[in-house]
Amino acid sequence: MTGSVAYTSYAVNITVTAPNSVSYTNLTTIFTSSVGSGNTIFTYPKDFSTGANTNFTGTYSVYFNGTLAAEAFFIGLTNSSQYHRHQTVDVKATYASGENVTITIQGNIIYTSTTAQADSSGLVHYVNSTILSEASIGTYTVTIISISNPTKKTAAPDVQSFTVPGYSVNITLLNLVAIPVPSIIFKVSENGESVSESISNVNGTVFLKLEDGTYLCNATYSDVLVGQQALTITGELALNFGLNLTSLNVIVMDEYATKLPEVKIHLVPGNQTLTTGINGTVKMDSMLPNVTYTLNVSRYDMLFKTNLTIQSLPSTTWYNLTIICPTMTLNINVTDARGRPVNDAAVEAQELLGGRYYSGTTANGAVSLNCPFGKYTVMVLIKGVTVNETTVSLNETSVNLPIVCSFYGFDVSVRAVDYFGQPMPNVNVTLQRSEWRDSRLAGGDGLATFGNTFGGDLNVTIRLAGQSEPSVVRSVSVDNSTPIEIKIDRYVLLAGVMVEASQLLAVVIVLIVAVLFLSVEVFRRRWRRPKENEV
Structure with missing residues (x-):
């Protein structure tokens, strides 16, 4: 309290x-x-x-x-609420002195009934050391009924239940490499009678309840017996159970010994599809030995090995298999916007998943690259500028790939003119695209010509002779060889001399003012002269 x-x-x-x-x-x-x-x-x-x-x-x-x-x-009636096999069941109850009772113990396949008499103190005492020798796991009931008349007990018969719980037995199923194996059907029998059937979990373990005794354990995988062992239980137990299951280690590489990731391997029997990791390997655990397997191997969902056979897989810890991805030839033909072969173009091919570059330089527009089976991004670079990029599936021994550089091969002309549209000679004209740039001096007609060059989006910069700062910077889009006219509004060409338009305007204004002033002065003098004559 x-x-x-x-x-x-x-x-x-x-x-x-x-x-x-x-x-x-x-x-x-x-x-x-x-x-x-x-x-x-x-x-x-x-x-x-x-x-x-x-x-x-x-x-x-x-x-x-x-x-x-x-x-x-x-x-309770019994000295325990739980018993294991071979333990003694001790029953006690209180009745009248000399009262006769029937004691019954039953459950599952066990049934026994006997009579007893209370001693002088009224104690009914019954002991049985053999009744549970073959008991199965379950619940059992003890019932005591008085067969005397009258009886000391006025309530219902004495009834109590006890259990035979079994021992916890945890078994981990391991293949030949000692890797736990899930989904194994594990059957336990005793004297030819099934006791339990379970399936190993993701950790390869089955959790059982078994009583004292000797059992036969069978492990089955894909309807094939892969392990059998006799097991004697005397108490709580945890053990490993070996299975006759081997493991397959597959390495996929190209002919340059580069490991290839994301390669799919379909395996029958078993109907499994596994994928190589970043190191180009994949492991298939728990395979039935002495079975012939067929593998179909693919990259980018394209088969490159079919019906690859492993005859009667050996019963060993690891079976190592190396698969070589074949090398294919990629024939590339590069032409410009006018269909002419492009020489000295750099061509690069790289797998969509990354990895090695395969590169070459065109001669008469053609180049051939030897690349492993797969899918590639192909880029064409001219003077360091990427002029085309495409994707190709390299799934045949020889693949032809034409690439048209639609924005290369133009004759680009830039004409520089002054404020009044007059040609401006000797100006420096620069074309730029990405990191590439090229410069020319305009001729007497103000025209700078760039032969066999880039089209598309270009930056045009014009500088006057002797000047470092640009006079004009303009973005243009070129899709043909039509001359581009760029007006330099700031300058006017006057008698072969480049004059700023603002200065010319100032001179013109001064001249106009001077002319007006002279005109007024002349008019004034002429107007005064007649008057003087009159005087």
Whole structure:
């Protein structure tokens, strides 16, 4: 008792209600300590009211001062609620002195019934050391019925259940490489009778409940027996169980010994499809030995090895298989916008998944690359500028790939003119695309010509002779050889001399003002001369 007033005595009523609903009491006093707690010890049925007993099997309810607190305890017929095989079942019950009873124990395939007589103290005592020798896991019931008339018991017969739980047996199934194997059908039998059947989990483990005895264990994979072992159980057990299953290690590489990732390997029987990792390998665990396997190998969903056969896979830890991806020839023909072969163009091919570059330079527009079976991005670079990019499937011994560089092969002409559209000679004209640039001096007609060059989007920069800063920077799009005219509004060509338009305008304004002034002065003098003549 806790939480009470310190140094205080409390009257306590402890009531025990038996399974036959008859209650017995114990009235006592508890003295609390300095912290308000107190306790006492008493024994049921000795310390309780007259007639208290444990004659009935079942739950006895205990109450503290009515409903302030409640607990319970159980009185059974047997000395344990659980037994294993070969253990002794000890049954005790209380009846009238000399009363005759029938004791029955039954469950699963076990059944026994015997009669007994209570001794002078009313005790019925029955011991059986052999009844559970072949018991299976399950629940068993002990029943005691009085066959005397009258009987001391007024309630229903004494009944109690006990269990034969078995021992926990955890078995991990391992292949020849000691790798756990899931999805194995594991069967356990005893004396030819099936005891359990389970399937190993993702960790290759089966969890069993088995009683004392010797069992035969069979492990089956794809309807094939891959392991058999006798197992003797005497208690809790965890063990490894070996299986006759081998493992396959496949390495896929090209003829340059480069490991190839993302290669799919379809395996029959088994109908498995596995994919190589970044190191070009894939492992297939737990394969049936002495079986012929067929492999179909593909990249980018394109087969390059069909009906590759492993004859009668050996029963070994690892069987190593190397697959060489074949080398194909990629014939590339590069032409410009006018259909002419492009010389000295750099051609690069790279797998879509990355990896090695394969490169070459065109001669008369042609170049051949030897690349492993697969899919590639092919780029054409001229003077460091990428002029075309395409994708090709290299799935035949020889593949022809024509590439047209639609924005190369133009004759680009740029004409520089002044504010009034007059040709501006000797200006520096620069074309630029990406990192490439080329410059020319305009001729007397203001025209700078770039032969066999790039089209598409270009930047045009024009600088006057002797100047480093550009006069004009303009973006143009070129798709044919039509001359491009660029006006330099800032300058005017005057008598072969480049004059800024603003300066010319100022000179013109000054001249106009001077002419106006002279005109006014002439008019004024002429207007005054007639008047002087009149005088």
